[in-house]
Amino acid sequence: MPLADADLRASAVWARALGDCGVLAAESATELVAALEAMRSDLAAGRWQPAGTEDIHTAIESEVTRRTGDLGRRLHTGRSRNDQVATALRIAVRERLAALCLDIAAVQATLVARAESTLDVLLPAYTHVQRAQPVRLAHWLLAHFWALARDRERVQAAYRRTNVLPLGAGAVTGNAFAVDRARLAAALGFADVTPNSLDAVGDRDFAVETAFACALLAVHASRLGEDLVVWSSAEFGFVHWPDALATGSSLMPNKKNPDLAELVRGRSASAIADLMSLLVLLKGLPSSYQRDLQEDKPPLWRTLHASATSLQALAAAIAAIEFDAQRMRAALSDDLLATEVADVLVARGIAFRDAHAAVAAAVASARRAGVPLRALVQHGHDLPPPLIAADLAGLDAETAIERRTVTGGTARAAVTAQLESARAALAAAEKRESEWTR
C-alpha cells in the first residue's frame, strides 16, 4: 500500500493548508488532519485498508468522510485527482528509490569485503570469453562494484528529480486559493515545487527516469549473472554454490544449477521492458493529463520490486559462493603471458607491431605443438625471431599482474588503492543519501 500511506500524508498536509488559507476553519482543518493521521496509523497497524473496487484515493476520501462527516466532503477543495495522484506517486517512488540505494550499497559492501579477502587469488581475465591476461579475483569483483556505483548515482539523480512537489497544480491550471506551495513542500519533505501546473500534471519523467536507472542496473546484474553462470560450469569450475542457493533437477539427480544467477540475468528482460512500457505510454500523448497515464504504475512498481529482489539475491550469492582458487590458478596457462613477452621485446627496442607478430607466431607454434609457450625451446621448437629464449625467462602471472601499476590496474598496490577509492565512494554516496529528508 505505498500509495495509500503517501496519499494520507499528502491529504493531511493539504487539509492543514486549506485551514491556513482560510478555506477551512482552523478547528475543521485540525479535525481533518487528526482523522487522516489516525487513518495512517490504522493503515500501518492493519486496522483499516482501502476497500476493494474503489481506487485508493476514492477509498480514502470515503473513509475520511465516514469518520468526519461533512468535513470529509470539503477535503478535495482546490485539489484535483491530477495533482493528488502525481504527489502520492512521487512520495511513494522516492521512498523506494531510497530503499534501492540501501540494496545497492549492500551488494557493493559485499563485493568490497570479498575483494579484500581475495587480493591474492589469481585467474585469467577474459575478453570474448577467451583467456586474455592474468588478473586478481578482487579486480573482477571491483569491476562489478563500479558499475553499481554508477547505478547508485543514477538512482540518486532520479530521487532528486522525483523530489519536486506537484501538489497545488490542480487539474491543470493551478490552485485558486493561494495555498502556500513552498510550505506544502516543506511539510512533505520535498526540495522544491513544480514550476508549471500544466507540465506538473502531465509529467512522468521521474517515473521513466526511475525505470531507466532500474533497467541499466538490471543489465549490470545480468552481466554479473552471466559471469557466474559460465564460471559455474564443470568446464570452468571457478564457482561453487552452497546448496541453499542452488537447485537440482526434477529428473536428473546429478544437477546443481545456478538458478539464482540465471533468474537475475533473466529479470533484466522485464526491467528493460518496463522502461519501454513507460516511454511508449508517453509517446505521442498530448501535453497535460491524459488517462493513459494511469498505466504508469504497474511497470513502475514491478521494476522497483524486481530491482530490490535481484539485488538482495546477488548480495546473498556473492557473500556465499565459494571461489575455487585452485581451478582459477590452473587456468592460468602460458599463453596469458604473450602480452608480457611482447613487452619484453619492446623493452629491447623492437617496435611493438613486430614484437606482436613474433609472439603471435610463437603462441601459434606452441598451440600446434601442444606445449606451453615457455616450454617451446625445451621441446625442440625454434622461436620466431627476434624472439629468443631469454625473453621468456622469469615471466609468470604474478609478474605480469604486478607490472600493471597504473590507476585501475592489477598490481597489488593499485588494487589496494582501488579498494580505498571504493570505500570512499561508498561513504560519499551514503552521505548524499543521509541528507534526504522525507
Place this chain on the structure above:
Amino acid sequence: MPLADADLRASAVWARALGDCGVLAAESATELVAALEAMRSDLAAGRWQPAGTEDIHTAIESEVTRRTGDLGRRLHTGRSRNDQVATALRIAVRERLAALCLDIAAVQATLVARAESTLDVLLPAYTHVQRAQPVRLAHWLLAHFWALARDRERVQAAYRRTNVLPLGAGAVTGNAFAVDRARLAAALGFADVTPNSLDAVGDRDFAVETAFACALLAVHASRLGEDLVVWSSAEFGFVHWPDALATGSSLMPNKKNPDLAELVRGRSASAIADLMSLLVLLKGLPSSYQRDLQEDKPPLWRTLHASATSLQALAAAIAAIEFDAQRMRAALSDDLLATEVADVLVARGIAFRDAHAAVAAAVASARRAGVPLRALVQHGHDLPPPLIAADLAGLDAETAIERRTVTGGTARAAVTAQLESARAALAAAEKRESEWTR
C-alpha cells in the same frame, strides 16, 4: 568522422605519454605527435581521410606508419583497441552532448520568446483532449520549456558520466608502462580516469545514458508534436503553418499538412528503439570486452543525430507558426468556468463535493438545452440547488485565470514569475556547460 578526429587527438596524447614514461625517446614522441596533429589538420581540411575497408583506427595507424615509418609501428605500445575505442567514443559522444545542449537551449529560448509575447492570449487548457479550464498560451509554451529543462539536466549528467577517461586500461588489465593516466586525462580534457581496467573496457553506460536522455527528449518532442498536429486541424484551427514548413498532397490540392510536427512525433519511435538496442546489446554479456560492443555505434550516432534534427526543426516551427488567438478565444466556452462556479459555492460555505455535484448538474442541463451555462436562467431553465443565478455572475475566463496565483499557476503575475524562473534556469544551465573544458 567524429571518431577519426577523436582517435587522432587521443593518439597524439598517447604518443606523448609513451615519451614521458620512457618507452619512446623524447624526439620520437615529438615526431609522432607532430605527424598525428598534421593528420588531424589534413582530416579537417579534407586532405586526408580514413580509407574504405579498414576501420578508422587501423586506417589511422597505417597512415601514421606511412608518414613516420617504423615509429608508427611503436604507437600501439601498451595500448589496446579496447581502451582506444572507448576513449575515442567518449570524446566524440561528449562533443555531441555539448552540441545537443545548445540545440535544446535554442528551442527553450524560442519558447520563452513566444511566451513573452503571448501572455494575454487565452485558450482552453485541455485534459483528455477535452476542454478543462482557461489558460494563457504562454503557460502552455512554458510547460514544454520545463520538460526540455529536465532533458537538458539529463544530457548534462550524461556528459559528466561520459567525461571519464578509459585510456590506460589496456585490453582488460591495465597498462604496464606506468603511464600517468591523470596527465592523459588532463591533456584530453577529461575530468577523471576510470577506476578499474576490466570495467573500463566493458562499460558502455555512457552510451546507454546518452541514448536515454535522447529518448525521453524525443518523447517530449512527440507530445509537443501531437499538440501541434491536433491544433492544426480545421476543427481546432489554433495553429497555422507557414508554407515553408508545411507540405501539400501529391493528389489532393486542398491539403496543407503539419508534416514537421508529425515527423518529430514519429521519430520518437526510433529514439526509443535506439535506447532499447543498446540495453539489449549489453543484456547478458559477460563482463569486460565482448565483440558485440562494436554494435553500439549505429544506434548511438543515430539517436544523437535525430535529436539534433528534431530540435532544430522544432525551433524553426515554434518561431514561425502562427497562433490563431481568435480561434483560441472562441473555444473558451462557458463550461470551462464550471470549476469557478463550484469555488463560488465553496466560498458560500458549501462542501466542495456538494458544490461539484450541483455544478455538474447545471452543466449537463446546459448541454441538453444547447445553451451556455451562464445563460441557463435567461433561457428559462432552473438551476440545481444550492446554485443560484448570482453564483454565475461576474465569471469569465480572465477572472478564472487570475485567481490562480500560486507558483506555477496561470495568473499574469504567476506566469511572469515563471518566465523569470525560466530565464534563470537557462542562465544556470549555460553556466554549467561553460565550465566544460574539452
Place this chain on the structure above:
Amino acid sequence: MPLADADLRASAVWARALGDCGVLAAESATELVAALEAMRSDLAAGRWQPAGTEDIHTAIESEVTRRTGDLGRRLHTGRSRNDQVATALRIAVRERLAALCLDIAAVQATLVARAESTLDVLLPAYTHVQRAQPVRLAHWLLAHFWALARDRERVQAAYRRTNVLPLGAGAVTGNAFAVDRARLAAALGFADVTPNSLDAVGDRDFAVETAFACALLAVHASRLGEDLVVWSSAEFGFVHWPDALATGSSLMPNKKNPDLAELVRGRSASAIADLMSLLVLLKGLPSSYQRDLQEDKPPLWRTLHASATSLQALAAAIAAIEFDAQRMRAALSDDLLATEVADVLVARGIAFRDAHAAVAAAVASARRAGVPLRALVQHGHDLPPPLIAADLAGLDAETAIERRTVTGGTARAAVTAQLESARAALAAAEKRESEWTR
C-alpha cells in the same frame, strides 16, 4: 489457475502412457489417472487448489502423492520439469488464444453491425488529421475491421505453432521409456509432436509469437482509441459517450472524458513491452533449457489478459457510442472537393499536375478570402486558369464519394460489397477455429 488445470490434464495423460509402456502396472496407471481427474474436478469446483509457497507442479505432485501414496512418487518417471512446464504452458496458451479469437470476433461483429446502419452517414476522411476527402462512416468502421481481421489471422497462426506437444522430450534428450508421443498428442488434442528434444525444452517461440499478435492488436486498438479521443473533443464533436462508459473529473464539474478510449490506447504500451520482455529474455541464452525461461509467464499472461480486456471494452464502446451525423456532415467543407475539381479538369484534357496546381491556387484563394471554394466567383474572386466556374458546378460530397467505385472504394455499392467480404471473412475465420480440437 490456467496452468494447474493444464498440468493435471497432461499428468493424467502421462500416467496413462506410463501404464501403456509398462512402467506402471495397468491398475496403478488407472488409479493415478483417477486421482488426477478427481483433482481436476476439485480444482474446478474450488475444493482444492495448489498451496502457497510451492510452484504449481510441485503442489500437484505433493497432492497426488497424498492421495495415492507411493504411486504419486512414480508419476514423474521419465518426465522432467522441462517438458512438463512447456506442455502445460502450451495447453494454457492455446486455450487463451482461442478465447482471444472470440473477443476479436465480437469487436468485428460490432463494427460490421454499425457499418451496416451508417452507410449513409458522411464525414471527412482525414490524413495528417487534416480534412482530406468525403467518406462514409461505414468505411471508417470497416477500416478498423480489416486490421482486426489480420490480427485474427496472426492469433490463429500463433495457435497453430503453439499446438505442438513437447511432452516426452524429458529434461533435454528425450524419454527413455519409448512412450508413444503421437498418442500423447492425440489425447491432449495437439496436432503434432516436437521433432527435437533439445529444441523442445528451450523453445518459447509460441509465447513470443502470441505476444507479438497481442502487441500488434494493441497497436491497432490504440489507433482506434486515438481516433475516438480526437473525435470526442468539443472541436470535432463526432462522438458522444454514454455516461456509463465515460468519466468525469474529481475537480472540474464540466468534464466528460473518453477514458475508455484513452486506456485502450495506453495499454498498447504494455503490450509492446511484454513482447519486448520475451524477446529480450531469450536473447543470448544458450540453447536448451535455462532457468531464465521461468520469467516467460508474467508478460505472457499479462498481454493475453490485457488484450481480452481491451477488446471487450472496445466492443462495448463501439456498440454504445453515439456518432453525431450532423457534426460530421457540417465538417464536409468545400475544400474536401478539391480533388474532384482537379479530376474535372483532367476530364477536360488538362494534365493532372496542371489541374492540381490550379485547384490548389483556388483553394488558397478561398481560404484567404474566407469563403467556400464553390462560392469564390459569386464573391467576386477570379478563378486561376484553366479553372472556370462550370468546373465547380454540380460537385458535392455524395458525388465525390460515389465516383469511387473500385474495390475498397467509398461508393455505396463498393462499401456494400466490402461488407459482404467482411461477413465472408468472419465466417471463414470462424470455420478455421471450429476445427481446433482441444
Place this chain on the structure above:
Amino acid sequence: MPLADADLRASAVWARALGDCGVLAAESATELVAALEAMRSDLAAGRWQPAGTEDIHTAIESEVTRRTGDLGRRLHTGRSRNDQVATALRIAVRERLAALCLDIAAVQATLVARAESTLDVLLPAYTHVQRAQPVRLAHWLLAHFWALARDRERVQAAYRRTNVLPLGAGAVTGNAFAVDRARLAAALGFADVTPNSLDAVGDRDFAVETAFACALLAVHASRLGEDLVVWSSAEFGFVHWPDALATGSSLMPNKKNPDLAELVRGRSASAIADLMSLLVLLKGLPSSYQRDLQEDKPPLWRTLHASATSLQALAAAIAAIEFDAQRMRAALSDDLLATEVADVLVARGIAFRDAHAAVAAAVASARRAGVPLRALVQHGHDLPPPLIAADLAGLDAETAIERRTVTGGTARAAVTAQLESARAALAAAEKRESEWTR
C-alpha cells in the same frame, strides 16, 4: 535502390491502367509505359539513378516528365503518394522476404549436412550450462535447424500478408476512375487487393510482421552464437575457428576470438529494436495516413539487411568450424549417467522419487570424494540404499543415448528419422516458395 525499381514497375502498370480506363489515350499509355521501362533498364544498368535531394518518387516523376514531356504530368492521375508508396514498399519487401527464405535455407542445409556427418560424435547436452545427459552433436545441430524452420514459416507468412496490393486506394478514399484493381494486382504479381482504401494507406502490418520475423530469427541466431562463444573458450574447447573467420587482438598476441559468433549475437539487439521502432511508430497514430509513417523504412531495410548478413555469416561459420570430438567425448563425465541409474532403480520397482534421491546422494558422495560415480565402490565408498553396485554396471553414454528412441530423442534411429523429417521440411518449404510469382 529497391524502392526505385519497385516504383518504376508499379508506375508502368499504372500508366497501362490509365490507358485501359480511358484517362489516357492508348498510345499515350504505351509511350509512358515504354519510358518507364526504359528507365528501369537504365536504373539496373547504372545509366540513371534518382537524384540527390528529391525523394525517389518525385525523382522518377521528374525524369519521366523530362523524357515524355506533358505526358509525364499525367502519370499521377488518380494515384496518390499514399497508395504509391505503400505499393512500392510492398513490392520491395516481398522481394527481400523471398531472398531471406533462401538465406535461411542455406543455413538449414549446412546444419543438415554437418548433422549427417556427426551422427556418432557424442557430447554432454547442457541445461543451465551444466552437464545434463549425453547427446549426439547432430541432435544439437538439428535443434537449431528446427528453430530456423519456424522462422522460415513466419517469413513465408509475412510474405503472404505483404503480397496484397494497395494501388488504387488513392490518398484515402479510393480511385475515382474505376481502374481494374484485380488486373493491376495480376500485372504486379500480387495475390489480392486491399479491401478498404482508408486501411490500405495507413496499414503497415506487413512491415511490422516482417520485422518480427527478423527479430525472432535474430534471437535464434543469438542463441546459436552464445553456444558457439562458450564452446570456443579454452575451458570447453569444443569448437575451433579457421583463421579466416576469427580475429586476433591488437594488443594480446595470444588471442583468437570468435568475433563472428559475437557479432551475430550482438545484432539481435538491433533486430529487436527495429521491430520496436515500427510498433512504437504506429502506436497511438490516428487511422489512415500520417506522415510519421515515412519513418518506417530505415528500421525495415536495416533489419532485413542485418538478417541476411547474419544468416550468411552463420552459414559460413557452421560449414567451416571444427568440432573437437575428443574434447566433447572427454566431457562425458560419469555424473551424466545419473538419470540412467535412477531409471535402473525404477526398473527394479523403486518409485522414481526414491530412486532420484538415492542417486543424487551417490553423485554428491562421488563429488565430495573426487571420484567418478561408477568408481565409488572400488574407492571404498558405500552406495546409498537401495542403490547397489550392479545398478551402475554396464552404463555408458552410448547406452544412455540409445535408450531415447522416442520421436525427437537421441537414439541413432531417432536422429536418423529426424534428419529425414528435416529434409522433408526443407522440400516442403521450398515448394511453397516456388509458387510465389512476382
